[in-house]
Amino acid sequence: MSFPISRPRRLRNSPSLREMVAETRLSINDLMYPIFIVHGKNIKKEISSMPGQYHWSVDRLDELLGNIEKAGIRSIMIFGVPKIKDIEASENYNPNGIVQQAVIKIKELNSNIIVATDVCLCGYTPHGHCGILDEVEYVDNDRTLEILKKTAISHAEAGADIVAPSGMMDGMILAMRQALDSMRFVKVAIMSYAVKYASAFYGPFRDACSSSPKGDRKTYQMDYRNKKEAIREALLDIEEGADFIMVKPALSYLDIINELNNKVDLPIAAYHVSGEYSMVKAAAQQGLINEEAITLEILTSMKRAGAKVILTYSALDVAKWIYK
Numbered sequence: 001m002s003f004p005i006s007r008p009r010r011l012r013n014s015p016s017l018r019e020m021v022a023e024t025r026l027s028i029n030d031l032m033y034p035i036f037i038v039h040g041k042n043i044k045k046e047i048s049s050m051p052g053q054y055h056w057s058v059d060r061l062d063e064l065l066g067n068i069e070k071a072g073i074r075s076i077m078i079f080g081v082p083k084i085k086d087i088e089a090s091e092n093y094n095p096n097g098i099v100q101q102a103v104i105k106i107k108e109l110n111s112n113i114i115v116a117t118d119v120c121l122c123g124y125t126p127h128g129h130c131g132i133l134d135e136v137e138y139v140d141n142d143r144t145l146e147i148l149k150k151t152a153i154s155h156a157e158a159g160a161d162i163v164a165p166s167g168m169m170d171g172m173i174l175a176m177r178q179a180l181d182s183m184r185f186v187k188v189a190i191m192s193y194a195v196k197y198a199s200a201f202y203g204p205f206r207d208a209c210s211s212s213p214k215g216d217r218k219t220y221q222m223d224y225r226n227k228k229e230a231i232r233e234a235l236l237d238i239e240e241g242a243d244f245i246m247v248k249p250a251l252s253y254l255d256i257i258n259e260l261n262n263k264v265d266l267p268i269a270a271y272h273v274s275g276e277y278s279m280v281k282a283a284a285q286q287g288l289i290n291e292e293a294i295t296l297e298i299l300t301s302m303k304r305a306g307a308k309v310i311l312t313y314s315a316l317d318v319a320k321w322i323y324k
């Protein structure tokens with residue numbers, strides 16, 4: 001008998017064979033594209049901390065939607081950058097707020113696109129925290145829930161298909177589910193940022209939304225040393241009625257995605273966040289790496305770990321790369 005009998009290389013010998021046995025495939029249907037909307041007219045302004053990403057005004061959304069449709073992307077996540085910030089974050093649930101205007105316009109332009117909205121207070125308060133502060137500047141969980149409920153209803157009224165609370169408040173999923181159901185928005189899904197770590201990878205995004213907090217978010221976002229806690233957070237949100245469980249950031253947290261995928265039945269969403277994106281962009285701009293190859297490798301690793309949905313700023317590029 002010749003040695004070795006088993007030769008794994010046999011299945012790697014041609015592109016067709018490799019395609020045939022590939023265990024993981026990145027699909028355009030997996031990708032959700034986050035977009036940033038601002039007040040004003042005729043604005044398409046590049047975000048300096050996130051090369052290739054833009055602030056868009058509502059009147060330019062037809063151009064953006066055209067790009068999204070051409071790429072074949074079917075879902076987006078909307079972040080609003082409000083003009084006015086106040087301690088009650090009231091622009092969040094203003095029926096004429098920036099997110100509401102954007103959702104209405106997008107649904108007019110294309111009723112088939114899946115529209116998710118980020119629901120949080122950080123971009124809407126002057127202090128940049130994800131909740132209402134009490135007398136000693138501690139984020140008051142239960143008062144914050146009241147704002148999240150109003151915001152969820154307001155986004156649903158504008159036409160959002162998915163609301164995505166990202167503030168890591170305890171009980172936020174149940175509060176929003178009950179609020180939505182009480183207004184008969186039973187079809188609006190909740191994508192919970194269930195497992196969101198206090199992370200330095202959000203830096204470029206905070207520049208984009210001018211939402212850097214005074215201090216840090218460690219009393220509500222998770223400690224990155226913890227894994228059991230991620231399971232606890234996810235199971236709680238499932239009990240409360242979440243439809244998707246998100247892990248954020250993604251790349252340094254593949255172990256968490258994998259663990260959750262083994263333990264829960266809901267689709268897992270991975271958020272490939274701004275810092276991960278901008279690191280690749282910066283290195284590519286310096287000619288240090290191949291952006292296309294490295295992005296596809298990174299996103300595929302998230303799928304391999306168990307993510308079903310991937311939120312990525314590279315979605316439009318990835319679409320081109322997948323189809324070429």
Ligand code: PBG
Nearest residue numbers: 120122166201202205273274275
């Ligand atoms: C709002 C929110 C943040 C991100 C998504 N929703 C910022 C934060 O928590 O500071 C980060 C997204 C990214 O970095 O790409 N709470």
